[in-house]
Amino acid sequence: MRATVCIPTYNERENLEPMLRTLASTLRDGDRVLVIDDASPDGTGELADRLAAELPFVDVLHRPQKEGLGPAYLAGFRHVLETDAELVLEMDCDFSHDPKDVLRLIAAAEGGADVVVGSRYVAGGSIPAWGAVRRVVSFGGSVYARLALGVHVRDLTAGFKCFRRVVLETIDIDAIEAKGYAFQIEMTYRALRRGFKVVEIPITFVDRDQGGSKMHGSIVLEAMWRVPLLRVRALRGRL
Ligand SMILES: Nc1nc2c(ncn2[C@@H]2O[C@H](COP(=O)(O)OP(=O)(O)OP(=O)(O)O)[C@@H](O)[C@H]2O)c(=O)[nH]1
Ligand SMILES: [Mg+2]
Numbered sequence: 001m002r003a004t005v006c007i008p009t010y011n012e013r014e015n016l017e018p019m020l021r022t023l024a025s026t027l028r029d030g031d032r033v034l035v036i037d038d039a040s041p042d043g044t045g046e047l048a049d050r051l052a053a054e055l056p057f058v059d060v061l062h063r064p065q066k067e068g069l070g071p072a073y074l075a076g077f078r079h080v081l082e083t084d085a086e087l088v089l090e091m092d093c094d095f096s097h098d099p100k101d102v103l104r105l106i107a108a109a110e111g112g113a114d115v116v117v118g119s120r121y122v123a124g125g126s127i128p129a130w131g132a133v134r135r136v137v138s139f140g141g142s143v144y145a146r147l148a149l150g151v152h153v154r155d156l157t158a159g160f161k162c163f164r165r166v167v168l169e170t171i172d173i174d175a176i177e178a179k180g181y182a183f184q185i186e187m188t189y190r191a192l193r194r195g196f197k198v199v200e201i202p203i204t205f206v207d208r209d210q211g212g213s214k215m216h217g218s219i220v221l222e223a224m225w226r227v228p229l230l231r232v233r234a235l236r237g238r239l
Contacts, residue, residue, distance in 0.1 A: 002032075004085040006033075007034070008038075015093050067179065070178045074176060089105060090162075091159075105162040114191065115191045115196055118155075119155035119158055119202055122154055141181065141220070150231075155200060167191050170196075190239060
């Protein structure tokens with residue numbers, strides 16, 4: 001199954017080249033990478049174009065402004081669905097997700113999963129570098145979302161995932177408005193609502209070394225109010 005890895009970038013100049021070089025030695029023939037850059041002020045977009053000219057498996061989608069992770073991924077998904085890729089992956093550019101694990105996600109999808117989640121919260125998954133505050137916020141968020149939605153998936157905010165294309169074609173991605181962690185929760189929840197098989201595989205999540213985080217409080221707040229809204233929509237039969 002051909003796979004395309006979507007990588008959203010905003011000011012990832014230090015990370016992009018090592019990331020694409022690692023993927024060059026990891027991906028299989030026919031697999032591709034789509035970099036989705038929101039006009040990064042640090043020149044990540046121009047660097048992506050230079051690397052795409054050199055690396056034939058790389059494409060770049062330029063967007064005019066920063067709108068958050070959700071809209072960037074949705075633009076990327078629409079682009080990939082125009083191609084013949086069977087699997088569509090999401091991955092951060094900051095090496096929090098090990099690019100070598102892409103092959104494990106792909107293998108799980110080829111083994112029968114419709115959605116594969118690289119999970120920090122199943123046996124074998126971990127986040128070695130996080131302090132207590134970050135752990136509580138992230139784990140608490142996952143528990144909150146799991147209880148509010150009534151689903152079994154443990155890492156609902158995970159951003160390292162693989163979808164079969166039929167999932168993206170079925171779950172009405174055009175209706176998704178979430179921007180941050182809520183986007184990740186909504187993607188997984190919509191897939192579950194449509195009866196797709198979601199499988200979690202353990203990953204080790206590493207803290208970013210280069211570049212700055214784009215995480216901020218409003219992303220956490222958005223997730224808090226959007227989760228109950230999702231449940232209400234589902235109960236009304238709209239998801
Ligand atoms: N295109 C695009 N990419 C974004 C945007 N916000 C974040 N990203 C990218 O999404 C990925 C995840 O963002 P991070 O800043 O690492 O956010 P995070 O992983 O939630 O937070 P940290 O744990 O602090 O790294 C990175 O590759 C970012 O460059 C955005 O608005 N547009
Ligand atoms: Mg990160």
